[in-house]
Amino acid sequence: MCAQQETARPVPAMTFHQMLEKIRYEGAYPTRERAEEAVHLVLAGLGRQLTGDERVELAARLPVEAALTFTAQIPATEQLTGRGFVKDLATRTGASPATLRWDTGAVLTAVADLAGGELLTRILQRLPAGYALLFGRAELVRAA
DSSP states (O other): OOOOOOOOOOOOSSOHHHHHHHHHHHTTOSSHHHHHHHHHHHHHHHHHHOOHHHHHHHHHHSOHHHHHHHHTSOOOSSOOOHHHHHHHHHHHHTOOHHHHHHHHHHHHHHHHHHHOHHHHHHHHHHSOTTOTGGGTSOOOOOOO
């Protein structure tokens, strides 16, 4: 008889509480609740944009609560540019694009730290133009 191996979920680099505190501090949010709203909104949006192995790997590196929000979304049939992503979130919430750009940057910078350089590079290759800045990276133009 073969013993069945269980696939264990990797332990994220930080807890959800630590992630919220990091985002609250770096995003200068007045409360933990406001930071949590931003996290759920932005990760839900990212969950609608990212597919493939990168989606699975990123979910495994996020704290469970964040991963559940991210993976609960069905990927959209059409990907949005970085600017379109922010505009879509603003439309869904009724907030200004400037506010959503701030929220997106605060959350995705923390996500970039959790993802690590190699995975983040692959994520950015999978997404349309404009996401690198949202993740706190310079936008590099691909040679033709």
